[in-house]
Amino acid sequence: MSQPPVARRLRVLAFDPSLATQLETAIINQLTLHVKWEELDKGPIGEYIEVIDYDPASGVFYEPVDLNHRYLLAQDGLQPSESDPQFHQQMVYAVAMVTIQNFERALGRVTFWSDHRVRLDSGDYVTQFVRRLRIYPHAIRDRNAYYSPSKKALLFGYFPVTRKDKDNVPGTLVFTCLSHDIIAHEVTHALLDGVHPRFNESTNPDVHAFHEAFADIVSLFQHFSYPEILEDQIRRTRGDLETENLLSQLAQQFGQATGRSGALRDALGTKNQNNKWEPRQPNAHALEESFAPHARGAILVAAVFRAFLLIYRLESADLFRIATNGTGSLPDGDIHPDLARRLSSEASICADRVLQMCIRAIDYCPPVDITFGDFLRGIITADMDYAPEDEDGYRIVFIQSFREWGIHPRKITRGHLKTFLIV
Ligand SMILES: [Zn+2]
Structure with missing residues (x-):
């Protein structure tokens, strides 16, 4: 039996969808990421991540992408598309996994998500292992994306553009889950929380600022x-x-x-x-x-x-x-x-x-x-x-x-x- 491949190649947007419509940047706006090979279920759901595409504002579950489909294996995943929720699922998975890989390569060990702390009736706390981070690409209809330490989840928002200027067309939907930098930033918050859960306690002015800065540093580099x-x-x-x-x-x-x-x-x-x-x-x-x-x-x-x-x-x-x-x-x-x-x-x-x-x-x-x-x-x-x-x-x-x-x-x-x- 042949060996599994080393990596799964997946296409993502390099910047944001807006740049694909600008002549100067259209050519470089697509990247193919090499994600370490792992067995995946539809979602995608792998060892570290579970993408759940439920949109509460519309009450819709979007069909989860099957990255094992032979057509997708043969052409580096779905083609980038703003209007295809399955491409959104593919993109959050690929960028999040590359961020995790960078952490594991630097730290020389596997990474873990922060434990769930559960309060017992006796008043004591027990910790529960969290196997997978949940990612909701269309969680909120809002100009926001965030990591929730209590849900152990990343929640990405989307919203219509209201401004009208040379860069914006009113009514266009902006999906925060289609920004490489926002995804990498939010996953970094979760990874940092896994190493240092007490960095959520703002005991001096640097603590929260550090969380934000570190997430920006990782997405930038x-x-x-x-x-x-x-x-x-x-x-x-x-x-x-x-x-x-x-x-x-x-x-x-x-x-x-x-x-x-x-x-x-x-x-x-x-x-x-x-x-x-x-x-x-x-x-x-x-x-x-x-x-x-x-x-x-x-x-x-x-x-x-x-x-x-x-x-x-x-x-x-x-x-x-x-x-x-x-x-x-x-x-x-x-x-x-x-x-x-x-x-x-x-x-x-x-x-x-x-x-x-x-x-x-x-x-x-x-x-x-x-x-x-x-x-x-x-x-x-x-x-x-x-x-x-x-x-x-x-x-x-x-x-x-x-x-x-x-x-x-x-x-x-x-x-x-x-x-x-x-x-
Ligand atoms: Zn942040």
Whole structure:
């Protein structure tokens, strides 16, 4: 008998459906994800996830998709379609599984969902193992998507667009379950809850902000790990990821349709008075002014993103030197396709390393009362265990970037700092 395949290939939307209707982005809006092979029931229902497509607002159960159907196996799943609920089921399954895979690869172990706590008549609590996270792609008719720690479920909303402008047509339905970034963000909340259930207790201003920021960091760097998107973006930005590009505008359609710019987008930069996008400059006092979870979390995202940009700049310096004969300035016009490919490969490796460093850190964080400084300490300590030499200087880059944003580990003495910087 032959061996089962290594992966199941499934098509998803790379960004949001809105981008498929814009000429510039239509070509790259489809991705094929490689999901580790597992036996699946209709739903899909696998080892980690159970997709239940009940829409309470309409009282409808949508027919669950059968990803084992031979037609779907032969053509990488259903074709992306906004109007097909079965494609929505396929997409939430595929993106959620890739996020889980990234966690397991970084942590070097299997992941678990947080236990159910059940109160007995005696007043004592017992815990019950939760095998599968439930995902409801059409749970609410609302501009919202969230992880419910009590239901152990992700609930995605959908809503009609009411705004009318160049990006929106009134009446169009927006499905939050069709946004790669929203799915990855919500699954990360659930995965983090599985490791640290007490991060739901807001014992200091950083705790809730950390949950939001960490979910954004994972969705952002997971997106950067898809080389086909990177190559296209690098070609457009001529290798300079600090200029405006799609990757830094996550949850784009969601932000446009709700009339608010996404928190993550603000984390990386904003438009100035002339409507020109500018990267956000580090501010060591920002934490003293921002206490709302999203705004405060944006500071942590910005610190990690800056570390990534510095690492990418280090790793791509030789390629720029070769391409510019040492002058540092590229000739006008499109960059060579070979250069775009090599730069995107470097950027994708850097993004993956940053993603892994951030995920690995959660096993090194305190179980309660986390601060951004604790997270930095977790990143550095975990990476010291993983790569004791730090030949690439990534740890120094993280410390520098976090310091520029005013983030330091708690109770650190000068002696500690010395060890911290040397190792
Ligand atoms: Zn969130």
